[in-house]
Amino acid sequence: MNRFLNISAIIMAFLTEGVWAEPSSKVAFTPEVLKTLSAGQTKKGEEIAQSCVGCHVLGGAAPLLDGQIGAYLFKQLKDYQDGSRMNELMTGLVRGLSDQDLADIAAYFSQLKAPSSTKSKVTEMAEVLVHSGDPRRILPPCVACHERDGRGQKIDVPAIRGQSAAYLHQTLKDYKSGQRHNDLLGRMRAISQELNEKEIKALAEYYGQ
Amino acid sequence: MPESSFKPLILSHFWLAFGSFGLACVLGVYQVLERSGLIPLMQSPEVYFASVSTHGVLMAFVLTTFFIMGFGYLVATTSLKMPLAHPKWATAGFSVSALGTLMAAIPLLLGKASVLYTFYPPVQANVFFYLGAALLVVGSWFWAVIMVVMFGLWKKAHPGATVPLPMFATTANAILWLWTSVGVALEVVFQLIPWALGWIDTIDVGLARTLFAWTLHPIVYFWLIPAYIVLYSLVPKAAGGALFSHDLARLAFVLLLVFGLPIGFHHLYMDPEHGQGFKMIHAVGTFFVMLPTLMTGFTVIASLEQAGRKKGGKGLFGWIGKLPWDHPVVLAAILAFLMLIAGGFGGIVNASYGMNAMVHNTAWVPGHFHLIFGGTTVILYFAAAYAVWPKLTGRALIEGSLPLVQLWSWFIGMIILSTPWHILGLLGQPRRISSVAYNSLLTLAWDPYELAMIIGGLILLGSAFLFLHILLASQRKGLRIAAEEAEIHYADEEPEGTRVPALLNGFGVWNLVILLLMLANFGYPIAQFFLFKTFGSTGWGY
Amino acid sequence: MSSSSRPLHIDPLEKKWLKVAFALIALFVGVILYTGFFQHVHPPGGMETIDSAALHLSEEFAEDRLGVSVAPDGAIKVTLVAARYGFYPRSIKVPAGRPITFRIASADVLHGLHVPMTNLATMVVPGYISTVTTRFPKPGEYPLLCNEYCGMGHDHMWSQLQVVSQEDWDALTPSSKEP
Numbered sequence: 001m002n003r004f005l006n007i008s009a010i011i012m013a014f015l016t017e018g019v020w021a022e023p024s025s026k027v028a029f030t031p032e033v034l035k036t037l038s039a040g041q042t043k044k045g046e047e048i049a050q051s052c053v054g055c056h057v058l059g060g061a062a063p064l065l066d067g068q069i070g071a072y073l074f075k076q077l078k079d080y081q082d083g084s085r086m087n088e089l090m091t092g093l094v095r096g097l098s099d100q101d102l103a104d105i106a107a108y109f110s111q112l113k114a115p116s117s118t119k120s121k122v123t124e125m126a127e128v129l130v131h132s133g134d135p136r137r138i139l140p141p142c143v144a145c146h147e148r149d150g151r152g153q154k155i156d157v158p159a160i161r162g163q164s165a166a167y168l169h170q171t172l173k174d175y176k177s178g179q180r181h182n183d184l185l186g187r188m189r190a191i192s193q194e195l196n197e198k199e200i201k202a203l204a205e206y207y208g209q
Numbered sequence: 210m211p212e213s214s215f216k217p218l219i220l221s222h223f224w225l226a227f228g229s230f231g232l233a234c235v236l237g238v239y240q241v242l243e244r245s246g247l248i249p250l251m252q253s254p255e256v257y258f259a260s261v262s263t264h265g266v267l268m269a270f271v272l273t274t275f276f277i278m279g280f281g282y283l284v285a286t287t288s289l290k291m292p293l294a295h296p297k298w299a300t301a302g303f304s305v306s307a308l309g310t311l312m313a314a315i316p317l318l319l320g321k322a323s324v325l326y327t328f329y330p331p332v333q334a335n336v337f338f339y340l341g342a343a344l345l346v347v348g349s350w351f352w353a354v355i356m357v358v359m360f361g362l363w364k365k366a367h368p369g370a371t372v373p374l375p376m377f378a379t380t381a382n383a384i385l386w387l388w389t390s391v392g393v394a395l396e397v398v399f400q401l402i403p404w405a406l407g408w409i410d411t412i413d414v415g416l417a418r419t420l421f422a423w424t425l426h427p428i429v430y431f432w433l434i435p436a437y438i439v440l441y442s443l444v445p446k447a448a449g450g451a452l453f454s455h456d457l458a459r460l461a462f463v464l465l466l467v468f469g470l471p472i473g474f475h476h477l478y479m480d481p482e483h484g485q486g487f488k489m490i491h492a493v494g495t496f497f498v499m500l501p502t503l504m505t506g507f508t509v510i511a512s513l514e515q516a517g518r519k520k521g522g523k524g525l526f527g528w529i530g531k532l533p534w535d536h537p538v539v540l541a542a543i544l545a546f547l548m549l550i551a552g553g554f555g556g557i558v559n560a561s562y563g564m565n566a567m568v569h570n571t572a573w574v575p576g577h578f579h580l581i582f583g584g585t586t587v588i589l590y591f592a593a594a595y596a597v598w599p600k601l602t603g604r605a606l607i608e609g610s611l612p613l614v615q616l617w618s619w620f621i622g623m624i625i626l627s628t629p630w631h632i633l634g635l636l637g638q639p640r641r642i643s644s645v646a647y648n649s650l651l652t653l654a655w656d657p658y659e660l661a662m663i664i665g666g667l668i669l670l671g672s673a674f675l676f677l678h679i680l681l682a683s684q685r686k687g688l689r690i691a692a693e694e695a696e697i698h699y700a701d702e703e704p705e706g707t708r709v710p711a712l713l714n715g716f717g718v719w720n721l722v723i724l725l726l727m728l729a730n731f732g733y734p735i736a737q738f739f740l741f742k743t744f745g746s747t748g749w750g751y
Numbered sequence: 752m753s754s755s756s757r758p759l760h761i762d763p764l765e766k767k768w769l770k771v772a773f774a775l776i777a778l779f780v781g782v783i784l785y786t787g788f789f790q791h792v793h794p795p796g797g798m799e800t801i802d803s804a805a806l807h808l809s810e811e812f813a814e815d816r817l818g819v820s821v822a823p824d825g826a827i828k829v830t831l832v833a834a835r836y837g838f839y840p841r842s843i844k845v846p847a848g849r850p851i852t853f854r855i856a857s858a859d860v861l862h863g864l865h866v867p868m869t870n871l872a873t874m875v876v877p878g879y880i881s882t883v884t885t886r887f888p889k890p891g892e893y894p895l896l897c898n899e900y901c902g903m904g905h906d907h908m909w910s911q912l913q914v915v916s917q918e919d920w921d922a923l924t925p926s927s928k929e930p
Contacts, residue, residue, distance in 0.1 A: 023807045023808055023813060024814060026808065028802070028805035029747060030802065033804075132252075133646070135646045135648040135907070136648050138648065138837070138909065139907075140907035141904070144254075144835075145835060147903075153750035154333075154748065155747055155748075155750075157750075184807055184858065185834055187839075254903045254904075255903060258900070258903065331859075331860050415876055418876065454761075454762055456759050457761060460759075479794055479795060480795075480874045480876055481874065481880060481882070482876055484797055485787075485793045485794065485796035485797070488793075488796055489784075492783055496776050496779050499776055499779075503768075504765075504769070507768045508765075561779070562783045562792070562793070563787065563794055564792075565794060566794060566870040567870060567872070569863070569865070569872055569898075570863045571867075636867070637868050638867075639863070641898070641900040641905060642906045645906070649892075651867060710758065713759075744804070746804075746860070746877045746878060747804070749859055749860050750902070751902040751903055
């Protein structure tokens with residue numbers, strides 16, 4: 001049976017692009033999960049998040065979380081819990097937290113004021129990719145999903161404006177190499193694989209600070 | 210005249226309708242320019258889709274509903290020669306609909322309701338858009354009830370007498386609208402509003418589309434029937450003749466009412482939530498509804514032919530030249546028929562079941578409905594306005610041939626706009642795109658047609674402004690005329706005392722037929738969403 | 752309602768026209784019924800539900816099951832997910848001249864799938880699976896376009912379909928698929 005699956009995989013590798021053996025993420029925004037999310041309590045989230053704010057500041061290696069899309073945060077935390085997204089530190093920190101705890105954290109951070117992007121570096125290369133994409137590489141513009149100003153969109157497209165530029169840079173590189181692979185259908189991986197180093201740097205500096 | 214106190218109310222309806230129309234035309238020109246890609250600085254999907262949503266709502270819901278209500282009140286009072294029943298309800302209805310329009314317009318213009326005039330979920334708009342749309346519909350129900358009430362009052366006061374044709378048709382339209390609007394009302398009230406408010410987390414998109422499809426086809430007959438009233442009841446006298454047929458005229462309106470309702474699935478041919486069986490049934494029903502339009506074509510052209518021959522037209526086609534082409538109502542009718550033939554052909558293609566796969570959601574579809582609605586129907590709305598403006602304002606239309614220029618330019622502009630649009634659809638261009646971004650050789654063929662459409666759009670904009678100018682100038686500066694001169698000249702009916710078959714003078718039986726047809730064609734397809742387990746969708750941004 | 756005193760009055764010319772109108776309608780309906788029942792010319796149909804929020808956790812639409820698959824009896828199936836903004840997998844190869852069944856589901860909102868100037872066309876409604884069977888007579892590169900408004904990226908939602916000749920297809924796939 002295993003050999004059959006392997007051969008099918010080889011066949012499909014010829015016929016399609018990209019093969020994944022496991023789902024990219026085990027999080028699904030079913031009505032139950034949506035209920036949990038909407039029951040998230042900001043006050044409780046603030047208590048639990050006391051241990052987060054130390055690292056998640058501007059200038060640190062960890063991304064800024066203020067004003068992030070709530071459902072996106074929830075998904076990332078759950079992905080850390082079950083290994084869909086790998087980071088030893090984060091995996092350890094979220095172990096033992098319940099779904100409701102995660103929803104509370106998400107509720108807390110999502111209602112904080114989002115960072116502004118006053119330090120962003122606007123280059124023509126970035127502008128084109130951000131607003132027009134590239135039809136030749138079937139790249140939609142970033143704004144199509146991340147919305148104007150990179151504010152993110154429901155239900156789970158992350159806000160990227162004012163994010164740490166270093167973090168954005170690393171994230172795109174991780175998607176490109178496949179190191180980060182919790183994006184549904186490999187959409188960010190496919191996009192990042194089409195971008196070259198220069199473009200990744202320009203985009204990180206366009207949106208980040 | 211007893212109706213004089215309602216003139217401001219009717220004029221308010223018309224001005225809200227035509228003012229919205231003017232704004233929507235400006236948006237239309239912006240859209241055709243943006244989409245062509247000619248001016249790169251203009252490119253913006255955000256602005257484009259906000260514009261398309263606003264344009265669609267204004268043209269399909271605001272222009273139509275307010276025009277139809279105003280025209281209905283006018284036809285009812287003048288053809289029945291009785292005062293408006295429950296005028297306070299009429300004012301209330303106008304206010305509710307106007308409030309709804311404003312409530313929806315604000316999120317639309319701010320880009321918070323870029324969900325297009327079909328507002329298919331699960332892309333989610335600001336809740337005030339859905340609330341506004343609901344109010345617009347609810348206000349129109351006041352109108353529909355008043356029409357039915359006046360119909361009943363007149364029949365009581367004239368036992369056994371034949372209801373004048375314009376009012377028979379208007380009442381058919383009111384009944385049609387009440388049946389039609391239930392679908393979208395259910396969708397908006399029980400699904401979209403609670404969902405947008407966050408009271409429910411998910412809604413069944415298949416059910417929402419089905420309820421909308423209930424409304425989506427018969428609403429075009431709601432729009433079309435007033436245009437047919439112009440053809441049957443205003444065109445014959447304007448052409449200097451008489452209506453060729455009376456019974457079949459009534460039967461045509463009954464058939465539109467009965468067969469126009471239970472056929473909405475031809476908008477869902479490509480949908481996975483319904484089986485081929487019901488799609489086939491709706492397809493057959495859709496072909497049946499060709500009949501009243503074929504009948505109308507015959508009757509009105511026959512009436513025109515008689516008028517032309519009366520004026521000395523000889524030979525097979527000589528009568529055409531003898532018609533008064535310089536009478537706006539007659540000119541509009543002729544131009545409307547030309548567009549009806551082309552647009553009707555397109556409609557037959559759309560209805561053709563499996564073949565719909567070739568044109569579904571391509572640019573062919575907006576090409577079709579701009580031709581058949583923006584062309585045939587709206588040009589007859591223009592004619593109606595020209596015909597009734599003296600009555601409403603007490604002044605003649607301004608001197609000169611401006612109305613004729615306006616009608617010709619609308620026709621020419623529409624042909625230039627819609628013909629390339631149909632071709633783009635056949636060449637595979639999807640609808641609802643704001644730019645051409647596919648890296649495919651296929652798209653190279655599209656450019657010349659996009660450019661041609663800009664010319665059509667500009668001509669139409671000029672024509673629209675001319676229309677508004679004519680109405681405004683006539684209302685302000687037209688020659689004052691006596692009341693008798695301003696009378697609306699409906700086509701003569703059969704001599705007083707003549708009775709018509711009861712089935713062509715009332716709607717009791719027809720309502721029962723409609724109920725049975727709707728149960729048969731929509732009963733199970735809607736029930737299935739409650740009988741089987743379905744999965745709903747949360748709200749998504751855009 | 753008062754009783755009527757006369758039957759329906761139809762002018763002889765009108766009667767003639769009605770016959771023409773009925774004949775026209777009968778022709779159209781006849782063609783639709785005939786091609787539908789005997790040549791299987793149908794739009795897609797059939798109510799099949801699925802949870803769009805959990806597509807990636809389902810059996811049929813799991814990410815590693817997407818794309819082209821060939822059953823032991825040679826039947827070709829293409830499984831696609833429509834999601835903002837593409838049809839996944841974004842590049843697929845199928846053989847010309849053979850019946851191909853497409854199974855498509857949406858992971859988010861309404862989409863429409865159309866290969867221009869072919870009858871591969873269907874709506875993709877979240878919560879429901881779309882099934883279309885068709886064949887492509889000619890090899891070539893075909894764009895798969897989304898034709899229903901699905902958000903600000905709708906203009907950019909498309910994927911590539913490559914139809915290869917039968918010989919090229921046979922060369923691509925190993926002849927033996929048995930373990």
